[in-house]
Amino acid sequence: MSDLDDLYQELILDHKRHPRNFRDMPDATRAVDGHNPLCGDQLRLFVKVANGRIEDVSFIGVGCAISMASASMLTEAVMGKTVQEAQRLFADMHDLLTRNPSGSDPAELGNLGALAGVHEYPMRVKCATLSWHTLDTALNSDDDVVTTE
Amino acid sequence: MQRPSLAGDCEEFMTSSNEPMTASDWDLASVRRDFPILEQSVHGHPLAYLDNAATTQKPRVVLDAMDAYYRCDNANVHRGVHALAERATGAFEAARESVRRFINARSSREIVFVRGTTEAINLVASSFGQGLREGDEVIISAMEHHANIVPWQLLRERSGIVLRVLPITPAGELDFDRLPGLFTSRTRLLAITHVSNALGTVNPVRELIAEARGHGVPVLLDGAQALPHLRVDVRALDCDFYAFSGHKLFGPTGIGVLYGRESLLETLPPYQGGGEMIRTVSFAKTTFAGLPYRFEAGTPDISGAIGLGRAIEYLETLDWEAATAYEARLLEHATACLQDVPGLRIVGQARHKVALVSFVMEDVHPHDMGTILDRRGLAVRAGHHCAMPVMSYYGVPATTRASMAFYNTFEEIDRLAEALRYARELLA
Numbered sequence: 001m002s003d004l005d006d007l008y009q010e011l012i013l014d015h016k017r018h019p020r021n022f023r024d025m026p027d028a029t030r031a032v033d034g035h036n037p038l039c040g041d042q043l044r045l046f047v048k049v050a051n052g053r054i055e056d057v058s059f060i061g062v063g064c065a066i067s068m069a070s071a072s073m074l075t076e077a078v079m080g081k082t083v084q085e086a087q088r089l090f091a092d093m094h095d096l097l098t099r100n101p102s103g104s105d106p107a108e109l110g111n112l113g114a115l116a117g118v119h120e121y122p123m124r125v126k127c128a129t130l131s132w133h134t135l136d137t138a139l140n141s142d143d144d145v146v147t148t149e
Numbered sequence: 150m151q152r153p154s155l156a157g158d159c160e161e162f163m164t165s166s167n168e169p170m171t172a173s174d175w176d177l178a179s180v181r182r183d184f185p186i187l188e189q190s191v192h193g194h195p196l197a198y199l200d201n202a203a204t205t206q207k208p209r210v211v212l213d214a215m216d217a218y219y220r221c222d223n224a225n226v227h228r229g230v231h232a233l234a235e236r237a238t239g240a241f242e243a244a245r246e247s248v249r250r251f252i253n254a255r256s257s258r259e260i261v262f263v264r265g266t267t268e269a270i271n272l273v274a275s276s277f278g279q280g281l282r283e284g285d286e287v288i289i290s291a292m293e294h295h296a297n298i299v300p301w302q303l304l305r306e307r308s309g310i311v312l313r314v315l316p317i318t319p320a321g322e323l324d325f326d327r328l329p330g331l332f333t334s335r336t337r338l339l340a341i342t343h344v345s346n347a348l349g350t351v352n353p354v355r356e357l358i359a360e361a362r363g364h365g366v367p368v369l370l371d372g373a374q375a376l377p378h379l380r381v382d383v384r385a386l387d388c389d390f391y392a393f394s395g396h397k398l399f400g401p402t403g404i405g406v407l408y409g410r411e412s413l414l415e416t417l418p419p420y421q422g423g424g425e426m427i428r429t430v431s432f433a434k435t436t437f438a439g440l441p442y443r444f445e446a447g448t449p450d451i452s453g454a455i456g457l458g459r460a461i462e463y464l465e466t467l468d469w470e471a472a473t474a475y476e477a478r479l480l481e482h483a484t485a486c487l488q489d490v491p492g493l494r495i496v497g498q499a500r501h502k503v504a505l506v507s508f509v510m511e512d513v514h515p516h517d518m519g520t521i522l523d524r525r526g527l528a529v530r531a532g533h534h535c536a537m538p539v540m541s542y543y544g545v546p547a548t549t550r551a552s553m554a555f556y557n558t559f560e561e562i563d564r565l566a567e568a569l570r571y572a573r574e575l576l577a
Contacts, residue, residue: 003192003524004520004521004524008517008575008576013575013576016576038532040515040516040532040533040540040546040547041516041546042546062546063514063516064514064515064516064517065513065514065517065576066516066517121520123520124516124520127516
């Protein structure tokens, strides 16, 4: 089952079992719902942005291991980053998960590189990108809901 | 991967419950040979196709019939006097006759070809719906597929009808005692599923129809999940509409049937306008064709109808009693095996079910489950099964569903149970 191990790497399973920053945020500056109707992944992403910097980020929700781990890893990755840095990371993650050949090397993405195995599972890519699209919406638009469909 | 110890119980169960099922009862090997797609490997494992409620596989004879039609007989139907047109029309109408015989309709005028169950229900909501006024009521149930919810909601938006919903019980059965209270003087239709696609429940349709008759209300049955497992006699049932899909009945996609009682169909306005459904057209006035053509505008899915007709003829060659008994054993085996899997909960435990098991597992999301099972060659459905109200009733976002047909094997169920144990070990 080595191929499944590529998808469900230990780091991803750890985030699935113990999601980081899994909490409500009453003083968030933005709260956006992400929804993947295909499989029922639902999450709410909270960000607190001040002076162009993400001071706090958290999420709550239910979903598959990939969507939950991806959201958890996202919060660790963008915590304390500037909005611009987070947007660059979103673009890099998008390239990684959709295997854009001109994208960056997974090795440069640190822990997030663990999600690279998802691209072998076309039906699951949306699970991994959901939280990132939700973040993108939180940072760039006034929409309160984002859906993968 | 070591075989988990509990899987042994499955085998034990199988031997103990597997009373003599001889080849003369159900010739599984021979039936499986009729379905060429089953002979393949997926991710290095033999395919175990357990997604039959989504769509069934097609026997070789269906594929051959459709291929032969396109190779030898292709022409438009009911037009032209050349040989090919006559052959195409003959084959198309023979398929309609096969459908009529299969469900024991009185007349082939009662057999309307549509794209599938969804279009059949939309046809009723559109044509029958034109006769409904604001405040008129339609009763559905809480276990409907979206195809028997949304068309009525669209009609509600157009005409202001009222939708009443018969609740279900925790076991996944209709709360039948609540039905009489739902009928009022404004009730115009009971539209309800024969078999639940998400739970496998077989509904007591005779009793439902009897209750509706008592109130003078016609009944539409969604038979998409019923016909692959049960023989249906629309005259014995005395239902007014019966809708089903070809592709869930071992036929092709894109073709389905609306059975409608002739006296009722006669009163309905056309569904779509176009060719085929008219008698004469002038700019001043158009007169419409008789049944069933009034409801079949445009060139129909000719090869689809021929494929469906052939699928029905194939089913008629099978020993249906043996097939039904075999499916009951598959369900019994699957239920026993899955109940033994740690952390697994079966959703839908009605007393009368078709061979379908919907379940959730602690700490394993159905979508992960679907991926893990796929890697072992097990094709199941993970999701809301187009029945979101059922999911919300049980408080789950989705379930994993293993739905069986008469060509599935006990060994496939054992592989499923073993893979479920592995999934829990991996993710929990």
